[in-house]
Every structure is written in structure tokens, then in C-alpha cells.
Amino acid sequence: MLKISKLKKIKSNFPVIVGEQIISKKVCNSLIKEITNSKSFDDMIMGGRSRINKGSKNFNKYISSSKISKKLFSTFNSQSFYKKIDKKFKTEFKANTWESLFKPKKFNKKKYTLKRKVNSKELKKLLGKNYKNPNLNLDIDFSVSKGGYRLRPHRDDVNRLYNFLIYLSDIPKKNGGSLTLYKKKANKNLRKSFKRFPKINELDKLKEFTPKQGSVIFFKSTPNSYHGVNRFKEKNCPKRFFIYGSYALNKPVIWKYKNFEYHPHIVATKKRMLTSFHDSNYLLKYYKLCKL
Numbered sequence: 001m002l003k004i005s006k007l008k009k010i011k012s013n014f015p016v017i018v019g020e021q022i023i024s025k026k027v028c029n030s031l032i033k034e035i036t037n038s039k040s041f042d043d044m045i046m047g048g049r050s051r052i053n054k055g056s057k058n059f060n061k062y063i064s065s066s067k068i069s070k071k072l073f074s075t076f077n078s079q080s081f082y083k084k085i086d087k088k089f090k091t092e093f094k095a096n097t098w099e100s101l102f103k104p105k106k107f108n109k110k111k112y113t114l115k116r117k118v119n120s121k122e123l124k125k126l127l128g129k130n131y132k133n134p135n136l137n138l139d140i141d142f143s144v145s146k147g148g149y150r151l152r153p154h155r156d157d158v159n160r161l162y163n164f165l166i167y168l169s170d171i172p173k174k175n176g177g178s179l180t181l182y183k184k185k186a187n188k189n190l191r192k193s194f195k196r197f198p199k200i201n202e203l204d205k206l207k208e209f210t211p212k213q214g215s216v217i218f219f220k221s222t223p224n225s226y227h228g229v230n231r232f233k234e235k236n237c238p239k240r241f242f243i244y245g246s247y248a249l250n251k252p253v254i255w256k257y258k259n260f261e262y263h264p265h266i267v268a269t270k271k272r273m274l275t276s277f278h279d280s281n282y283l284l285k286y287y288k289l290c291k292l
């Protein structure tokens with residue numbers, strides 16, 4: 001269903017692999033049909049993105065009546081597929097790369113990251129204090145965006161290892177809705193912190209991807225994996241159909257880069273919101289001194 005060997009690394013400051021025609025046009029069109037036929041969506045976010053999320057009753061109903069979506073879901077929702085992706089990253093990015101300090105023990109097909117509104121105190125409780133021995137799960141949603149959809153530059157939730165996007169429709173460049181990868185401006189050797197939502201003037205554009213039918217991107221959800229989507233204009237253009245997902249831990253990822261460790265810090269707020277709206281920054285915890 002997916003031609004993983006066609007995914008190639010790009011020049012970036014965090015690990016990214018991309019490819020075109022990874023999924024056939026026929027499969028993409030079937031997936032579009034299935035999403036279009038879905039009578040209900042779980043939520044609408046970011047100014048116009050309707051989602052069917054793994055974990056909801058709606059999702060189970062959708063999967064049971066959508067043959068191709070079910071096939072794609074079962075492919076992704078397996079330890080063997082995760083291992084293929086992980087191996088691909090390991091071979092493409094050998095030295096000096098970002099790694100999770102604790103390797104996941106077990107892949108849990110049934111688990112998913114909760115999508116409910118919490119304040120920072122509740123979120124901290126959910127994430128816990130012990131980050132060792134994490135388990136792994138797939139989070140995935142089938143999405144369609146209408147005009148107005150946009151995403152300001154950000155890094156994803158702290159429990160994510162890999163994120164991926166599958167584009168099902170072709171969007172002309174003039175209609176926006178492209179995925180932009182960013183890089184922090186100053187090139188410091190050692191960063192003490194990575195904000196979740198840096199200001200736009202702190203970032204340089206690294207690469208822009210116009211959604212193309214059948215193209216796929218995977219990236220490691222490292223502290224510096226800044227990305228966003230510019231405003232999508234629907235005029236004379238199909239809706240933006242896509243699948244978004246991640247391989248996530250059941251606890252926060254402690255990221256290791258060379259000898260440095262970065263730990264997440266959740267910013268205090270009384271406001272109840274989805275975890276993806278919470279401000280969390282990765283802070284340098286300590287670094288091991290090299291033996292002289």
C-alpha cells in the first residue's frame with residue numbers, strides 16, 4: 001500500500017523523510033470518497049479542519065464501513081510497520097541525531113492519546129513524573145480542511161516520536177495550505193530551551209511542501225521540529241484531504257542530542273484546552289561531561 005523505499009531524506013536541521021507517489025492515485029481517490037461519505041466528524045479545529053480521530057466511537061464506525069481506510073489504518077497500527085519506519089530513520093540519519101532516551105517497550109494497538117480539554121495541572125498529572133519504560137501507540141486522524149485552515153509554527157505534543165502526513169488531494173500553490181518547515185534563526189551550538197510556539201520572526205523558512213496527491217512526509221517530533229501551515233484558500237480548488245498521525249509514547253519523550261538531554265516543561269495555565277494547544281517547552285536538563 002505504501003512504497004517506503006521511495007521516501008528520501010531532505011536537508012533539514014531535524015530528521016525528515018519525504019516522497020511523492022508513495023500511495024497510488026487510485027487509493028487516494030478511494031480514501032477521499034470514504035472521508036467524503038463520512039456523516040460525522042469528531043471535532044473541527046484550526047479554523048476549518050474536520051477530524052475523525054482514533055479512539056472515538058465515530059472512528060470505529062468509520063473504519064468498519066470504509067474498506068481502504070481500514071486497510072491503511074491496520075498497516076500503520078502495527079509494531080512491524082513502526083519498526084520499518086524507525087529502521088528507515090536509523091539508516092538515513094546515522095550520526096549526531098536526535099534520539100529518544102527511553103526506547104518504547106511495547107506497541108499497544110488499542111491505545112491512543114486522549115483528546116480532552118485539561119488545564120496544565122491536570123496535564124502534568126496525566127503525563128506523570130516517571131518517564132522510563134514507555135509504551136508506544138499510533139495516533140491517527142482522517143481529516144478534511146476547508147478554506148481558512150491554518151496552523152501557526154509549532155512543535156507537536158511532547159509524547160510524540162514521529163509524525164506523518166499523507167496528502168490525498170492536489171492543492172495548487174496559489175491556494176496556500178502548504179506545509180512549511182522552519183529553523184530557529186541563530187545557529188547556536190548549545191540551546192538551553194526550545195519553545196513550543198516560537199515567534200515567526202525567530203524562525204527562518206526551511207522548506208515548503210505543496211500538498212500533492214499521494215505524497216507522504218515523516219519527521220521526528222524533536223524539540224526543534226518547527227512546522228506550520230499557511231492559510232488555505234478554497235476558491236476553485238478541491239478540499240484539502242489528508243491523513244495525519246504520529247507514533248507516540250504514553251509519557252513525554254526525553255530527547256537526547258549528542259550528550260545533551262532535553263526535558264519537557266509544561267507552562268502553567270488554568271485554562272482547559274486540548275493537549276495540542278498547551279504551551280510546553282523543552283529545556284536542557286544537564287549534559288554529561290566528556291572524560292578527559
Ligand SMILES: [Fe+2]
Pocket residue numbers: 154155156227
Ligand atoms: Fe503539528
